[in-house]
Amino acid sequence: MRLTDTDRAMLDGAHGPAVGRAMDLLVRYGQALGAEQLVDTNNVCGANIFGARHLNYPARTITSHDEAFSELSLDSDEVVEVPQVRAYSCQLIGPMDSRHWELQGLSRQARDAIADSESYSGRHGIHLLSTCTPYQVGNVPVRGEHCAWMESSAVVYINSVLGARSNVEGRESTGAAMLTRRIPYWGLHDPGNRFATDLVDVRVEAESVLDWGLLGYFVGSVVQDRIPALRGITTTPDLVRLKHFGAAASSSGGVELYHIPGVTAEARTEEEAFGGAEPRRVFGYGPRERRETYEALNSTAAGAGDDIDLVMIGCPHATMEQVRQVCTLLEGRRVADGTHLWVFTPSQIRALADRNGFTERLAAAGAALMSDTCPAIGQFLPDGTRVIATDSAKQVHYLPAIMGVQGRFGSVETCVEAAVTGRWPGEAL
Amino acid sequence: MSELVIRGRCVVGGRAEGEALVTRETISGWGGVDARTGSVIESRHELQGVSFAGRVLLFPGAKGSSGWSATFHTARLAGTAPAAMLFTTMTTKMALGAVVTRAPAMTDFDTDPFEAIETGDRVLVDADAGRVVVTKGGR
Numbered sequence: 001m002r003l004t005d006t007d008r009a010m011l012d013g014a015h016g017p018a019v020g021r022a023m024d025l026l027v028r029y030g031q032a033l034g035a036e037q038l039v040d041t042n043n044v045c046g047a048n049i050f051g052a053r054h055l056n057y058p059a060r061t062i063t064s065h066d067e068a069f070s071e072l073s074l075d076s077d078e079v080v081e082v083p084q085v086r087a088y089s090c091q092l093i094g095p096m097d098s099r100h101w102e103l104q105g106l107s108r109q110a111r112d113a114i115a116d117s118e119s120y121s122g123r124h125g126i127h128l129l130s131t132c133t134p135y136q137v138g139n140v141p142v143r144g145e146h147c148a149w150m151e152s153s154a155v156v157y158i159n160s161v162l163g164a165r166s167n168v169e170g171r172e173s174t175g176a177a178m179l180t181r182r183i184p185y186w187g188l189h190d191p192g193n194r195f196a197t198d199l200v201d202v203r204v205e206a207e208s209v210l211d212w213g214l215l216g217y218f219v220g221s222v223v224q225d226r227i228p229a230l231r232g233i234t235t236t237p238d239l240v241r242l243k244h245f246g247a248a249a250s251s252s253g254g255v256e257l258y259h260i261p262g263v264t265a266e267a268r269t270e271e272e273a274f275g276g277a278e279p280r281r282v283f284g285y286g287p288r289e290r291r292e293t294y295e296a297l298n299s300t301a302a303g304a305g306d307d308i309d310l311v312m313i314g315c316p317h318a319t320m321e322q323v324r325q326v327c328t329l330l331e332g333r334r335v336a337d338g339t340h341l342w343v344f345t346p347s348q349i350r351a352l353a354d355r356n357g358f359t360e361r362l363a364a365a366g367a368a369l370m371s372d373t374c375p376a377i378g379q380f381l382p383d384g385t386r387v388i389a390t391d392s393a394k395q396v397h398y399l400p401a402i403m404g405v406q407g408r409f410g411s412v413e414t415c416v417e418a419a420v421t422g423r424w425p426g427e428a429l
Numbered sequence: 430m431s432e433l434v435i436r437g438r439c440v441v442g443g444r445a446e447g448e449a450l451v452t453r454e455t456i457s458g459w460g461g462v463d464a465r466t467g468s469v470i471e472s473r474h475e476l477q478g479v480s481f482a483g484r485v486l487l488f489p490g491a492k493g494s495s496g497w498s499a500t501f502h503t504a505r506l507a508g509t510a511p512a513a514m515l516f517t518t519m520t521t522k523m524a525l526g527a528v529v530t531r532a533p534a535m536t537d538f539d540t541d542p543f544e545a546i547e548t549g550d551r552v553l554v555d556a557d558a559g560r561v562v563v564t565k566g567g568r
Contacts (some may be wrong), residue, residue: 170522173499
């Protein structure tokens with residue numbers, strides 16, 4: 001890999017040991033990729049808030065914030081003193097809701113440790129957005145901007161919808177990018193690698209958020225980590241639909257960029273999406289594929305019975321309008337005894353929901369508006385939870401495996417109905 | 430017992446030997462692997478419930494969450510990482526995950542490794558030399 005003089009100076013320790021370790025990780029990572037060089041980035045989103053489960057191992061206990069950042073965020077054996085971040089850096093979704101940590105089942109001691117870790121990030125200049133949707137709360141990259149983001153659902157959103165350039169980075173590469181403003185120039189940073197390879201011919205109308213989640217989950221499962229373009233989209237999907245579509249496609253597969261001609265940033269036409277080339281593979285998505293995808297998403301619920309213990313809305317984190325929709329669906333009703341309804345949104349949107357009275361309306365109906373985390377990231381559920389329901393293909397893909405529960409997927413209307421009755425009403429597909 | 434040699438590109442240097450664990454399905458790291466046991470936990474994965482700890486893992490590559498590297502990093506700290514990793518599709522998740530796992534890792538093989546290696550084979554991965562030595566039928 002070709003390093004610039006500045007890269008080499010950083011590697012040699014001219015900017016201190018932490019920057020040196022950060023550059024060492026980027027060089028090892030770049031060489032592993034087969035990258036030829038690094039590129040400047042001044043927009044980094046990573047995850048550096050740690051709790052007990054990140055710090056305790058059979059043969060090792062991490063005892064300081066600098067040690068945690070050195071080991072977990074820089075892959076450095078040496079414990080380095082971490083300076084202020086050099087890049088514009090944001091914290092993604094983390095392990096704890098700053099307001100509802102007791103609902104998560106955290107002890108005061110566990111809460112204090114995580115709050116302390118968060119404060120360390122804040123003091124080092126990392127903006128505590130604490131959401132999987134930074135693009136909802138002020139970090140909106142422009143077309144062509146080189147970014148280094150984690151969070152597959154956010155990366156696919158900024159690449160596709162906004163035309164930013166980011167690979168799916170990890171905790172260590174974003175930690176290193178925060179300190180160096182550099183990231184390997186590879187994959188989606190190169191415009192030549194951003195053309196569609198696979199065509200998905202959509203033969204059923206994609207209208208509701210449920211439709212877009214199903215379509216995304218199907219697309220990811222067939223195209224894996226290639227770049228799909230959609231044909232047959234007759235409506236203009238909004239932020240919520242594209243958020244659910246991308247999150248689903250990056251869960252069932254590894255989709256980091258897609259094109260919807262006439263909608264997304266880099267494809268005015270199908271020809272432009274493919275850069276004039278022919279699709280290498282073509283897949284059809286009709287009523288049968290839609291039904292099979294729905295069944296795959298509900299497969300962990302086999303034999304679960306109809307009882308629902310937890311309804312989770314807000315993966316990726318809900319928009320203000322989605323929060324309002326849950327309030328509307330709950331109007332004059334209450335969450336059933338023994339069932340929980342948790343809605344997750346960025347803390348900045350929760351502040352707005354407080355102001356709008358939505359938080360209070362949800363609480364009055366027995367639901368909770370939560371922020372900063374989710375059950376899969378924070379690894380928490382109400383005691384005794386056996387079956388969860390969610391309107392998110394991504395959450396139902398991950399949560400049953402992570403928490404050992406059964407999961408149902410359906411529309412937000414069906415999910416709220418389940419919360420109110422405590423039973424899964426089924427879905428008219 | 431027959432022996433065969435495959436050549437490939439070094440992703441992470443080093444040399445390790447172990448029993449092969451082969452899957453033709455990509456692996457999800459965060460949410461797909463329990464790093465504390467080194468086991469695959471993804472629903473419907475053909476390796477669900479199987480641990481890769483100490484084995485030579487041959488798989489197409491990484492998929493899913495950006496927590497892939499953090500999960501395999503945790504596996505290293507917990508002592509449940511694979512002895513070596515062989516994979517065929519390069520992605521940023523895969524490259525970074527291999528780097529922080531610090532086990533020998535290789536890709537870009539001169540022969541299809543899925544044709545050459547089966548679960549249970551004895552495999553020596555000499556990433557520094559760009560060489561994989563496969564002893565069929567195991568010990």
